[in-house]
Amino acid sequence: MRLFAAVVPPRHVLDDLAEVVGPVRAGAPPSVRWTPRERWHLTLAFYDEVDDARAGELSERLARAASRHPAPVLSLGGAGRFGQQVLWAGVHGDVEVVAGLAACAAEAGREVGAAVEDRSYRPHLTLARSRGDADLRPIVEALSPASGPAWTADAVHLVRSTLGARPVHEVLASAPLGRS
Numbered sequence: 001m002r003l004f005a006a007v008v009p010p011r012h013v014l015d016d017l018a019e020v021v022g023p024v025r026a027g028a029p030p031s032v033r034w035t036p037r038e039r040w041h042l043t044l045a046f047y048d049e050v051d052d053a054r055a056g057e058l059s060e061r062l063a064r065a066a067s068r069h070p071a072p073v074l075s076l077g078g079a080g081r082f083g084q085q086v087l088w089a090g091v092h093g094d095v096e097v098v099a100g101l102a103a104c105a106a107e108a109g110r111e112v113g114a115a116v117e118d119r120s121y122r123p124h125l126t127l128a129r130s131r132g133d134a135d136l137r138p139i140v141e142a143l144s145p146a147s148g149p150a151w152t153a154d155a156v157h158l159v160r161s162t163l164g165a166r167p168v169h170e171v172l173a174s175a176p177l178g179r180s
Contacts, residue, residue: 002161003050003114003172005062005105006041007098007153009076009125014040017076017089020146021127029134032087035126039169042091042098042125044156045105047114054112055172059158061108063175065101066156071177072097075150076125079143081136088124089143093150098123101156101177153177 009017018037025034050058072094081087091098102121109116127143130136158173 001050001052001055002163003047003055003058004159004161005044005047005108006157006159007044007074007101007155008041008157009074009153010151013076013148013151016148017125017146020143020148024139024142025128028128028139029130031131031134032128032136032139033130034128036166039167040125040127041157041159041169042123044098044102044121045109045116047109047116050109050112050114054114055158058108058112058114059173059175061111062105062156062158062173065104065108066175067178069101069104069177070094070097071152071154072101073150073152074098075148077147079127079140079146080124081140084132084134084136085130086126087128087130087136087139088126089146091123091125095123098153105156 074093076089078090099121106116155174155176157171160170162168
């Protein structure tokens with residue numbers, strides 16, 4: 001099964017972001033495919049395919065990693081892009097805690113034999129993807145002044161991603177973050 005580890009902002013934070021994104025989304029080119037709000041999250045580590053038998057061990061390792069990290073205070077604000085393919089909302093606050101948590105989540109995956117991407121981590125929330133023919137710069141400019149409310153991330157989630165015409169994310173396990 002395709003798995004990833006994530007932090008999910010609370011409803012009021014997502015409400016605020018949806019309010020900011022709505023008008024911008026309405027004026028975006030049709031080649032920009034917006035991520036549905038129910039799939040908004042901060043990916044910590046993407047594991048690709050993990051054998052069912054190893055998923056339980058991965059969940060246990062993630063729980064241990066989560067317990068060793070304080071609950072970070074975060075906010076969403078601003079926007080950016082990865083090339084012309086990915087539009088994202090920025091993450092602010094205790095990003096060093098999130099980066100450390102992401103490193104431990106990636107290591108948990110490696111320890112169970114998952115194929116974890118080996119690249120530097122930049123906390124973000126993916127808002128949309130483009131087929132490459134849309135200029136994302138005006139959208140980034142429009143979203144750049146945005147600044148959302150702060151919240152305390154309280155858990156790490158192990159999520160199964162099922163691909164299809166409408167991909168589905170299902171939380172398989174949640175582990176509380178330690179307290180500072």
